[in-house]
Amino acid sequence: MQAYNFRELSPLDDGDVRLLKLHCGPRDAELEGNLVQRCLLPQKKVKTKRLGSQIVAIPSPESYDALSYTWGDDWPKGQEKHIKILVQSEVYIIRIRKNLFHALQQLRDESKSIYLWVDALCINQENGDEKSQQIQRMYLIYNKADQVRVWLGEEDNKSSEAIKFVTKCLNLDDFDRLVQATPTSGSWDALSTLMRRPWFNRRWIIQEISLARDATLHCGKETLPWRDFADCVSLLYHKRQDLKRLFRESPTFSNHPDYLGELTELGAIRLVYASDNLFRKSEHGEITDRLLSLEALMSSLTAFDASDPHDIVYAILWLAKDAKPYTTRERSPISFGPRQSYESPTDEIRSPITPLLKRVTWEENATPLTMDGPSRIDYNFFQLPDMRKTQSPPSSPKSRDEVQPAVKDTEKGKERLAKTQVVSSRIIVDYNADIFEVCSEFLKFVFDRSHSLDILCRPWAPNEPKLPSWIPQLANKPFGISQHGVHRRVNADPLVGTPGYSVVTYKASNATLARELRMRDKKLFVKGFVLDRIKEKSATATGGIIPCEWTDIGGWKTLDDYPPERFWRTLVGNRDLHSQRPPSHWKRVCREAFQRRPHRGDLNTTEAVMYDCPSAVREYLERVQCVVWSRRLILLGEQEDSLGLAPRTAKKGDEICILFGCSVPVVLRKYIDGVPARKYRKNDSNRGKNESRVDRNEPEVYYEFIGECYVHGMMDGEAFEVRKVDKSRHQEFELR
Structure with a gap:
């Protein structure tokens, strides 16, 4: 036997996938199988492929299941396990991790071979191009599978008791008693422990479950239909206050009402809600419509992690109603079925406020980020008129009818309103791209559609130390996981709310839109004005x-x-x-x-x-x-009786600013020649660092984005009246 070399695999064409044909056998026998290539997309003609001098047909896939699992830890040295892959008369071995080994052992049939799609075996993980291409196929892979088999892991921590307890909870005559009887607290603890297994925190599982026509949970030897588990979780969510009272009365758990932590943040509960609310489906489980934008998904799915930072974005692209994933070498998107949001026959969408848009070009010294080959995304930044009477967020479809543009009734104005602008829906999936490129392109995609800067105030990006301050990272999300695996609040909720799930709470920028946005290197240029500065700050809550x-x-x-x-x-x-x-x-x-x-x-x-x-x-x-939570109480310097809340990292002298297109004020820290403005002196020796500047009379000025803030009496557009704002007071902030 020899190790299997994935590089020798035949390349996959459009619509092709590999399946694992797992041979039958008893549970403890060696794992054996074949890797077979199949065409997943429906074809009007039989698809063929040239192998040497022969033309052979690529068969359609047999009935197959898709495996959903976590990769988990590898084996200790010397205890590695493998699966035998049979290729004609040759036998090869592929090393597999512990969790996948146990899953294949448990799922194998004793009397017949079964077909499975398993990412670790069916995708050449060493080939970035194939990985990017096959990631696109996952929508079809999971939606066309007979069922998705979810492997939670081996039996442990009363997992069998938890699965049996789910069945008890579904007897609605007994459910109320189960959430009130103190002796059942142990069973609820077992169930919550099962719900905290690593699988429930993976970002990829959102699409794997949401797209499934049918799904089954496997934990050790126990199985449970996904629908039964989902119904039990939904019942638990609506009785969470009763469960707090139950644990407060339970000596076994130290009478601790918050023993289970913040249940609303459990990945299992978030997953059940998401799987029922992301799509409209037919009776046969086919997707008929997507309901949420990419911005709404990114802002609301922070409970789910990804081991690869690229997947913070890529793992949810296929769930969005306004995004189309592409690979760098493939210029045609995968077919997703009906999409009501796609109004253009060229698979592009029109923004709800496109009649008001006027294209502007990038400045010569502010070209957008590019990569080798075609542009990774269509860069459409717009200049818009002030819209200060908006009754709904710019991204809301209702704003088409409600927005009253500030354009005079002239022939020029009428011509301007008559123009429309098409917004591209394409996003390139490229695992070779720098993570900053991935994040900045997501932001450009959002700016194109919402013309709002609120996304700068919501934590969504992977925790990468080299990202600029204006890309908010998940380290600042409202809830974190304790060492015992329960969710606890660690930060306040974003003041800007979540698009698609809530109404716009504030209108500090008077419903103006983000306009004339520029991006250069790792700098973002936005417009607005300074409202005030922090005069006094308190200790953090x-x-x-x-x-x-x-x-x-x-x-x-x-x-x-x-x-x-x-x-x-x-x-x-x-x-x-x-x-x-x-x-x-x-x-x-x-x-x-x-x-x-x-x-x-x-x-x-x-x-x-x-x-x-x-x-x-x-x-x-x-x-x-x-x-x-974790914010400071602040007093401002110029506005009488002005009180507010700012991030814990805010300091005296930081500027409170109104940015056009942001629904709340923000805290910015000004730097002059690399020195915080509050410490800067004109003859500071630090200025010597910039001797290369052409004009030494104009020091280098930029800002660090500290975060959103609340200023009492300034949350609904009052700042424009207080500051008597006109264009002469507008300024451009360079954010780094």
Whole structure:
């Protein structure tokens, strides 16, 4: 036997895939199989291929299943396992990892061969071009499979009990009792442990499950239909408050109401919700329509990780209604079936506000990022008129009818409104690309459609230290996983919300749109104006604990009085849990919450929410946690009585800016010749670093993007009136 060399595999043409024909045998026997090449796409004629001097037919795939699993750890040295691959009279071996080995052992039939699609075996992982091409095929591979077989791993940590408990939960006559009876807490713990298995956190599984016509979970020897598991998870989600009470009454789990962590952030729960809400499907499981944009998907699926940073973007392209993946060597996209969003016969889409668009060219010294060969994406940046009466977000389809353009009724204006602009839907899938290229192209794609900068305030990008400050990384997402595998809040929610899932909460930029955007190297050029600077900052609300000094900064002298309007409203971002104006009784509730803290002590919002407190206080503090967690309370320098919330990394002297196209104010840190502006001196020796500059009278100025912020009284366009903003006050910010 010899090791199998993937480089000797025949290249795959358009529509071709490889399948593993797994030979039958008892569970403990050696794994054997063949790799067979099949044509996945429907063909009007029999597809053929030249092999040497012969023309042979490429058969359509047999009935097959697709495997969904995690690669996991490799074997310890000296204990490696393999599968035998038979090629005519030769026998080759392929080393496989532990998790795949156990999966193939368990799934193998004892009496007949079965066909499986397994990424580690059916894709040449050493060939970047083939990987990029075959990644495109995964939509069809999983949607055309008879079923998707999900391998969660070997039996462990009461996994068998958890799967059997799912069946009990589906008896609706007993379900209410199961979430109230203290003895069942052990079974709920077993189920939550199963739901925290690594498979549920993979980003690729979203499409693997969402596209499946049918799916089955496998864990050790136990099996469970996906639909049964999904229904149980949905029931659990709607009873999460009951489960908190159950664990609070359970001595076995130390009477800890938050023992299971934040259930809404569990990958299993997010996956069930996503699989039911990403598409419209026919009765036969075929995709008839995609419902969410790529921006909405990227902003809402932060609970799912990817081992390859490219997959933060690539793993969800096929789920979006407005994106078409391409490979570098293949200029035709894979067919996705009906797409209502594609209005052009050339597979391009028209932006909802395209009648208002006017093409502008890149500046000579600001050419877009390119790669060898064709451009990786169509760069369409636009100059738009001010639109300050918008009643819905620019990206919303409703804005087509609601936007009132600021164009005079002249022949020139009418001609301008009559023009339309086609926006490309293409994104290149290229695993050889630098991760900055992948991220910046995603942002250009978003800017083309939404003309909004809100995506700069949502964590979505892989954690890469070399990315510029204006690409927000997943390290700053609201929830993280503890060492015990449960989800805990680590940051506040983004103030800008999630597109496609919520209404626009704020309109700090007065519904203007991002225009005249430029990108050069790793710099982003945006326009706006400076509102104010940070005059004073407090300690951070780490862990949701509000420092006692916040009441002093907020001007609340004695807790016997009601809190100042600006203080209690700032703590909740002047919105309730549904993004509406908060109820008036929250002023009283705020006083009640702070009166429960130790005298002159900090307010621990987590303990107040988890343990006995009135429901009105709990509701208020739950909203407070969404807004203040890991943020600072700030006072601004020029605006009287101006109070706000800023990221924990904000410092005195940082500028509060309104960027056109961003629904909330942002904190920017100004640098002059590489020195923070607050420390800069005109004759600073640091200026010597830039002796190559042509004009030494104009120092190099740029900004670091610190993050979004809340400024009370400035969240709905008031800044334009306060600053008497006209074009003379506009400036361009170079973000690095």
